[in-house]
Amino acid sequence: MVPMEMQIAASRVLPTSGLGADFWATQGQNLLMAGIAIVVFIVIVLLIMYGADLIRGRGRDKITLIVLIAPVLLLLGIGLVYPALSTTWLSFNDVSNEADPDTGIYTTVMQFVGLDNYRFAFTDPSTLRTVINTFVWMVLVPLLSTGFGLAYAVFIDRAKGEKVLKSLVFMPMAISLVGASVIWGNIMYDYNQVGEQTGMLNALRSLVGLEPYNFLTDNPWNTFWLIIILVWIQTGFAMVILSAAIKGVPVEMNEAASLDGANAWQRFWSITIPSIRSTIVVVLTTITIMALKVYDIVRTVTQGRDGTDVVANRMYVLSFVEGREPLGAALAVILFVFVIPIVIYNVRSLNKVKENH
């Protein structure tokens, strides 16, 4: 497979500066195509649904059921379940291109190699580093986001202007990871060896007389500075969910504790925290999964340099830039193994919810 970045470079040789008639023609065409796709899609759905409705007798409900669930099952089967199994199989193989001695035509040959790709992942120092880094992300991001989110939710609970204060911290949720990476990488962490410090954090350091610090190359701390970016985004999520849970704690419990002489801090630890414990678990697991899969931040800020690479980014580079797909597949499976406990926990609690329902 030709590395994707090279294909892009090749397709961009013509000067495209400025907006000509071509530009508007292309954009118009694309928008029109999107519009037509939506209309056609909805018309097809309506035709099939009402078509099934024309059937008389007992078959109608059955056909309708199939019409309703078949698209989702097909798409998920072909697009998610089969690919997941196929990736897992690929991770136990090696792929090579071999030329037919007679015709000279190259064919792709898969060869079973057992755990070789996994051995590589855990012995190659730079790849092993990505696994370790991913683990650090998985631990720190949920803890810090939930910690900040909970503290903030408690501090501003019933405060004046609570809604506005919430929006401020929640806002980064609307920003892409790429945007947030630009904000922190280029604006906050920027480091100049000569001249004025243009990054805000280094400018602050200079202001108090400290030497400027290169946040993004100082290994292993640079991983921590990247983690802050995701914490900045996820704290709002934790805060909103936890705030709703805190508001659901029965006020009578707080009253009783208050009459018994418990101060706000004691009530927080002995009433609020136990009451919202299950919500805290939900928030922690949700953010853990998020942290595991994130590759945008590393790709945008350091592109994996200076020991900051994570499994998700390495998987992308191996599979789609370097063309070493079996290794990429092994890394994807490793990511999946990290979430298996969460899958099991989730399915269990779903079944519990269903039983109660």
Place this chain on the structure above:
Amino acid sequence: MSVTMPPQRPVEDDNPKKGGTRVSRGSGAAKKAKDRLTSPWATAAAMIIAMLWTIPTVALFMTSLVPGSRYRTDAWWTVMADGDLTFGNFNQVLFDSFGDNSTAPPLLEYVFNSIVVTVPAVVFPLVLGMMAAYAFAWIPFRGSSFLFVLIFALQVVPLQLALIPLLKLLGPENLGLAGEFSGVWIAHTIFALPLAVFLLHNFVSHIPREVLEAARVDGASHTQIFFKIIIPLSLPAIASLAIFQFLWVWNDLLVSAVFGSADTYPLTYPISNLAGDYGQYAYLVPPAAFISMIIPLIVFFSLQRYFVRGLLAGSSKG
């Protein structure tokens, strides 16, 4: 990605305890209990968090106004003190070129790509998810629970696991849709379905049974019930999920990078590339990043209620 919420967990809008809270607000003991965790320290900490979470975005905007000639050497506050801030970068990035003048297209092209990628990628999974959600909630059939749990579990599967085979399936040897908008739509639709089915099912299954049974007794078919009762009643849930999916697709980088091409890349792609470059065009990155944030921020602030409701309905995705 999602996690089930415990059933007793309160939801903002229909929290039965909320009324009780309001009633007991007057009594002295309640007032005492309502003493917030207030100390000057707590207030100070909240203020610091609020500032830390706001200043970086403001700083991005200010930095996008720094002219290229001074970007490397002067910070925005110095440039501002000199009165040299300019909107010129926005012009250059949007209409001239984002990066090298001879090779890089203007960012406006990517703005359009983002729109073309996002709108269908929101509509498709919503419609299909709604259909399946109704079937799972209200049409009993064998294997229903098993399939639903399977779909639910799929939410947590890292999409990395599906990328390579799905790209081959959509690629030139098979469907030939990789690199086209249609390929990106299909990929986004597939990855959105588990969450869509789960979230909408939660909502649809709480529609009162009597409403549907009355319609069945009157001889309404599933198709009629779906269009005349389920869809109108589910509009709040549909709105929540639509906003969710909109922000998710608009801000996505991975799916677009893998399934797209130079003809389809959305805003995140060139910004991510140029941002990691730290080269002579670095000064174009902040205005571009700011442009990419405008539409999601407008959507977010105007429809925040629905977005929060979607989050509280029990899921989040990543």
